[in-house]
Amino acid sequence: MKTAQIRSTFLDFFRSKDHTIVPSASLVPSNDPTLLFTNSGMVPFKNVFLGSEKPGYVRAADVQRCLRAGGKHNDLDAVGYTARHHTFFEMLGNWSFGDYFKRDAIRYAWELLTSVYKLPPERLWVTVYHTDDEAYDIWNKEVGVPADRIVRIGDNKGAPFASDNFWQMADTGPCGPCTEIFYDHGPEVAGGPPGSPDEDGDRYIEIWNLVFMQFDRAPDGTLSPLPAPCVDTGMGLERLAAVLQHVHSNYEIDLFAHLIAEASRLTGTADLANKSLRVIADHIRACSFLIVDGVLPSNEGRGYVLRRIIRRALRHGWMLGVRGDFFWKMVAPLVAEMGDAYPEIAAKQSFVEQALKTEEERFGETLEHGMRLFDDIATKSGQVIPGVDAFRLYDTYGFPVDLTADIARERGMTVDMDGFERAMGEQRARARAASNFGSKAQLPAEVASALAPTVFTGYDVLDLADATVLA
Numbered sequence: 001m002k003t004a005q006i007r008s009t010f011l012d013f014f015r016s017k018d019h020t021i022v023p024s025a026s027l028v029p030s031n032d033p034t035l036l037f038t039n040s041g042m043v044p045f046k047n048v049f050l051g052s053e054k055p056g057y058v059r060a061a062d063v064q065r066c067l068r069a070g071g072k073h074n075d076l077d078a079v080g081y082t083a084r085h086h087t088f089f090e091m092l093g094n095w096s097f098g099d100y101f102k103r104d105a106i107r108y109a110w111e112l113l114t115s116v117y118k119l120p121p122e123r124l125w126v127t128v129y130h131t132d133d134e135a136y137d138i139w140n141k142e143v144g145v146p147a148d149r150i151v152r153i154g155d156n157k158g159a160p161f162a163s164d165n166f167w168q169m170a171d172t173g174p175c176g177p178c179t180e181i182f183y184d185h186g187p188e189v190a191g192g193p194p195g196s197p198d199e200d201g202d203r204y205i206e207i208w209n210l211v212f213m214q215f216d217r218a219p220d221g222t223l224s225p226l227p228a229p230c231v232d233t234g235m236g237l238e239r240l241a242a243v244l245q246h247v248h249s250n251y252e253i254d255l256f257a258h259l260i261a262e263a264s265r266l267t268g269t270a271d272l273a274n275k276s277l278r279v280i281a282d283h284i285r286a287c288s289f290l291i292v293d294g295v296l297p298s299n300e301g302r303g304y305v306l307r308r309i310i311r312r313a314l315r316h317g318w319m320l321g322v323r324g325d326f327f328w329k330m331v332a333p334l335v336a337e338m339g340d341a342y343p344e345i346a347a348k349q350s351f352v353e354q355a356l357k358t359e360e361e362r363f364g365e366t367l368e369h370g371m372r373l374f375d376d377i378a379t380k381s382g383q384v385i386p387g388v389d390a391f392r393l394y395d396t397y398g399f400p401v402d403l404t405a406d407i408a409r410e411r412g413m414t415v416d417m418d419g420f421e422r423a424m425g426e427q428r429a430r431a432r433a434a435s436n437f438g439s440k441a442q443l444p445a446e447v448a449s450a451l452a453p454t455v456f457t458g459y460d461v462l463d464l465a466d467a468t469v470l471a
């Protein structure tokens with residue numbers, strides 16, 4: 001089943017269960033200035049859960065474009081390393097706003113997976129929140145999933161990809177216990193079942209998360225009940241497509257196979273499993289959709305996330321031997337692949353191409369020098385790239401620190417993030433002093449704009465933390 005048909009089958013199924021089909025919202029949340037990106041299907045419905053918005057229906061289904069490249073949900077450092085993570089992906093979702101709850105949500109999911117998509121039930125595992133006996137009993141006694149394939153899971157204590165059966169969009173807002181459905185890709189693939197010590201492998205892959213949205217978390221951490229319990233589900237389209245197309249990795253599904261073939265042609269790389277091709281194919285989706293949704297490369301907030309993703313993609317092209325521009329040429333094949341489902345990307349194709357090309361030319365001037373400097377630093381540095389050197393790469397050559405950390409990680413090295421922060425702080429102080437004398441105009445552009453106040457400082461800090469953990 002092709003990706004396009006998987007999308008329409010999902011929507012047809014929920015339409016037949018009286019759900020209203022709603023279009024995908026933007027990657028830039030219109031209702032929440034504290035949130036960097038739409039990181040899941042529930043974001044556009046946040047105010048509906050909170051009761052302040054009444055949509056005129058109690059059941060809905062959609063295919064929501066999502067981005068996890070900053071803030072609480074950041075999968076940027078998993079891209080190229082796991083078979084199942086993207087920065088940009090599509091989330092299939094069904095919603096109950098004070099209508100059905102656990103029983104129907106679980107039954108619908110099971111019916112769709114086993115009777116419509118015809119997945120073999122014996123390959124499916126489920127997890128429930130450790131105290132949620134109600135969900136456990138529905139799975140076990142009503143649906144008939146045997147006890148040895150149902151796992152009780154508590155709260156994630158901070159490991160980046162450990163199972164977590166209490167879902168929250170961010171540190172505040174709607175949240176609740178969830179139940180997740182996993183597909184077992186078979187013993188050829190390394191990894192253990194959910195909740196086991198080696199669950200981070202790619203054998204048992206989470207395909208669908210059903211959240212029983214019951215609480216609103218306040219900034220001080222306390223939970224208060226929502227006006228009505230709701231259901232929020234999210235299923236990764238690309239993960240489901242991998243299962244239905246009998247491939248293991250998301251990057252081998254029809255949609256990605258075409259993008260990767262194009263990246264292979266543009267970069268002259270024959271090995272289609274090359275990690276850099278996967279990263280480029282992932283990043284062209286994230287970057288193009290961000291631009292379509294109104295974000296442009298810049299040095300702060302969302303624009304800086306976009307810039308970082310573009311520069312990571314360009315560095316991968318460079319690693320494959322590309323010495324001119326190439327990334328913007330991936331927009332046309334992306335439009336061919338996704339323009340039917342998202343006409344907005346077809347409509348803005350040339351704008352997206354131009355924005356990427358401009359950024360490509362800009363970074364192209366310093367990428368090669370920066371890479372040479374990185375090699376010199378790496379040769380003299382041992383295991384850790386000193387913060388002052390990471391800062392020099394940032395300040396002089398436009399290498400975002402997470403890019404430097406990513407290059408270091410490939411060579412089994414890390415970056416001294418504290419040292420980088422210190423060097424950045426010193427530069428800020430120098431710049432502030434200089435600007436008091438009216439000479440701010442002489443500052444390098446990256447530094448000058450780093451001085452500008454930004455709403456998203458907290459997220460930038462989180463991003464750095466994530467990069468350190470995973471490096």
Ligand code: ATP
Nearest residue numbers: 068075084085086089206207208209234235236239
């Ligand atoms: P994982 O544990 O595998 O990282 P998750 O629990 O973080 O997934 P959810 O927040 O529950 O994911 O999102 C709902 C669904 O969206 C997941 O079950 C999965 O199918 C899909 N999904 C989540 N993150 C990604 C991603 N980075 N790329 C592709 N699909 C994803």
Ligand code: MG
Nearest residue numbers: 073075160161
């Ligand atoms: Mg995750």
Ligand code: MG
Nearest residue numbers: 162163164206
């Ligand atoms: Mg999970």
Ligand code: MG
Nearest residue numbers: 180206208209
């Ligand atoms: Mg989940």
